[in-house]
Structures are given as structure tokens and as C-alpha cells.
Amino acid sequence: MSVAAKKLWQSLALSFAIIFTYATVLAKLFHDWWNDENYSHGLLIPLIIGYILWMQRDKLARMQVKPAELLGGAAVLLGLLGLWVGVAGAELYTQRLSLILLLAGMVVYFWGLALLKFLLVPFGLLFLAMPIPAIIFNKIAFPLQLFASRCAVWSMSVLGIPVLRQGNIIELKPLNSFDTKKLEVVEACSGIRSLMTLITLAVVFAYFTHSPGDQPPSGKRFGWLKSYWFWRATIVIASSIPIAILTNAFRVSGTGVLAHYYGTEVADGFFHSFSGWAVYIAAFILLFGIGMILDRFRPAQAGDEQSKKKTPEPETGVSISPVISAEGSEL
Numbered sequence: 001m002s003v004a005a006k007k008l009w010q011s012l013a014l015s016f017a018i019i020f021t022y023a024t025v026l027a028k029l030f031h032d033w034w035n036d037e038n039y040s041h042g043l044l045i046p047l048i049i050g051y052i053l054w055m056q057r058d059k060l061a062r063m064q065v066k067p068a069e070l071l072g073g074a075a076v077l078l079g080l081l082g083l084w085v086g087v088a089g090a091e092l093y094t095q096r097l098s099l100i101l102l103l104a105g106m107v108v109y110f111w112g113l114a115l116l117k118f119l120l121v122p123f124g125l126l127f128l129a130m131p132i133p134a135i136i137f138n139k140i141a142f143p144l145q146l147f148a149s150r151c152a153v154w155s156m157s158v159l160g161i162p163v164l165r166q167g168n169i170i171e172l173k174p175l176n177s178f179d180t181k182k183l184e185v186v187e188a189c190s191g192i193r194s195l196m197t198l199i200t201l202a203v204v205f206a207y208f209t210h211s212p213g214d215q216p217p218s219g220k221r222f223g224w225l226k227s228y229w230f231w232r233a234t235i236v237i238a239s240s241i242p243i244a245i246l247t248n249a250f251r252v253s254g255t256g257v258l259a260h261y262y263g264t265e266v267a268d269g270f271f272h273s274f275s276g277w278a279v280y281i282a283a284f285i286l287l288f289g290i291g292m293i294l295d296r297f298r299p300a301q302a303g304d305e306q307s308k309k310k311t312p313e314p315e316t317g318v319s320i321s322p323v324i325s326a327e328g329s330e331l
Helices: 003-021 023-035 037-043 045-055 057-062 069-088 092-110 113-118 120-128 134-158 192-208 228-262 269-296
Strands: 163-166 169-172 181-184
Touching (some): 003 023, 023 037, 023 092, 037 045, 037 192, 045 057, 057 113, 069 092, 092 120, 113 120, 134 169, 134 192, 169 228, 192 269
Antiparallel strands (some): 169 181
16 A cells, blocks of 8 residues: 555544544534524634635645654543543533644644644634633623613714613614614624624634745744734734724614614614624725735835745846856855
8 A cells, every 4th residue: 555545544534533523513513603693604614724725735745744742642632531521511612622622633743733833723713613602602792782782872872862771771762752662782783793703704814815925034933923924913813803893883873873763673674684794894894904004004024025035037038147266156
């Protein structure tokens, strides 16, 4: 059996072993992606990861293999231990994280830390696609509901609209109506859905818009800290959080204002769905704008970094060889 065929069979055996071990976890994960709108973006994550691996297949083939059996084996065992603890404690999140740890351990075991570093973005996307525990979800969602409610009340007060807020419930009186109406900023309107989706989108956007020739300074352990593209990606991803929160607050505020003039029916049906998509589009445009601004004011050395690595060819088409002196040095 050839070496290529042996590696193929080993890969297939490991894949089937992982699928068999995590069959229940994977089935529940797909169920959450399909049914929970807060994590519906997870359906695209395997496709995006596959596309990234396909685009980087040449670099992956050229990477030097330096297996770290001890470290990788420890990570694999820790991942299996996490799976056992998650099953024993009926905690899905622990089981799902153990899958990521297991995959990372296998990469280190067979190929080394260099490949794991190269695959940080795919692993990060997989981590972002994992539904977080309900207790953490509620800790995030409820403050966002209150923030959106406060923003809506403030906006309506500025416009002179009488309004009263009790927690995440907004009480107002539509025009030409003798009764007050209540608008509830529910969990779906808290903005956590757009927050999770936009963070994932920011990671994808930052990855596909970085310079392919950008490399950290060689010989330095933390050379990547001096990389313009690292800080650009950090700023873009970090800015997705306030963008998602503020655009959702604007959406809730607009809904409250329109409810005063046109009735609370605008909070349901077509307008509610349309405003949700409009928020996504507006948030992405802002995210794209931040990337453009950063590129507009980037340091000159970051823009010329790739061109410096290439030697320009003479326009005449005549190759020029270096002149060798008598001592054998290039002039």
C-alpha cells in the first residue's frame, strides 16, 4: 500500500471514529442550527471552513510537519474527558467544546503546532457557531433588552412622544387612540441574534480582506503584535459588538416611534421582518466602512510590504545577471 493510500485510509478511519463518538452531539448541534434562529448562521460555518481550507490547500501542502505527540495526545485525552463530563452532567456546551479540543489535539498530534496556528480562524469560527449555555445567553440577552428599551424611550421622549417604560415593556398612546398600548422588547429583539451573527461575519470579513503577503517579523516571538493586519482584524472584530448593539437599539427606537403614529401593528408582520434584515445590512455596511477607513489610514510600510518582497523585472525583457567580482562577491 502506498503512503498516500495509507494516509487516506487513516484519515477516513479517524473521521468515522469521530463521527461515531460524537454522533449525538453533532445531531443536536445541527438541530440547534436548523431550529434556533440565534444560531442559524452555524449552518454556513462548515461551508466557510471548507472554502478556507480549499483556498489554502497549497500552503497546507507546503507546511513542514512537526508532530507533537505528547502535547497533541494530552489534548485528545482532555477532549474525551470533556465529552465524558458533559455526558455525565448533561451539559451540551461542554460536549461541543470537547469536540473542538479533540480536533485541535489531533492536528497537533499528527502535524504540529504550526498547522494549528495556521488554522486558528477555522477553529475560531467553529467556536463561534457553538450555542452558548442558556444561563449565559440570558445574562447577555436581558441587559440588551433593557438597553434597547431605554434607547427607544429616550428617542421617543426627544421627539415629544409621551411614553412610559417598565423594565423591557414600553407603554405608549398611539395617535387617534383613547387607549394605551404596550410594546414588549422580547428576547428576539434584544439584539443578541445580530450580535452573534455580526461577530462571526466580522471574523470572516477580516480574514478574507487581509493581505495575503502579510507576515510577522521573523525572529521575534511576538512579532505579530507589530503587524498592521493583526490590529486591523482586532479592531474590525471588536467594533462589531457596538455596531450590533446600536443598530438594534435604533431598530427598536424606530419601531416605537412608528407605533405611536401608525399603531402597534407595525411591530409585527412584514415591517418586523423587514427591519430585521435592514439592521443586518446596515450593520455590515458600517463594518465594511470601518475596514475601509482603517485601510485608508494604514501605515505606508503595511501597504508596501508585499511589493518589497518581490523584485521588479526589467521592462526591456532582457534578464540581468549579477556581476561577480574577482573575490566572488556580488556587485
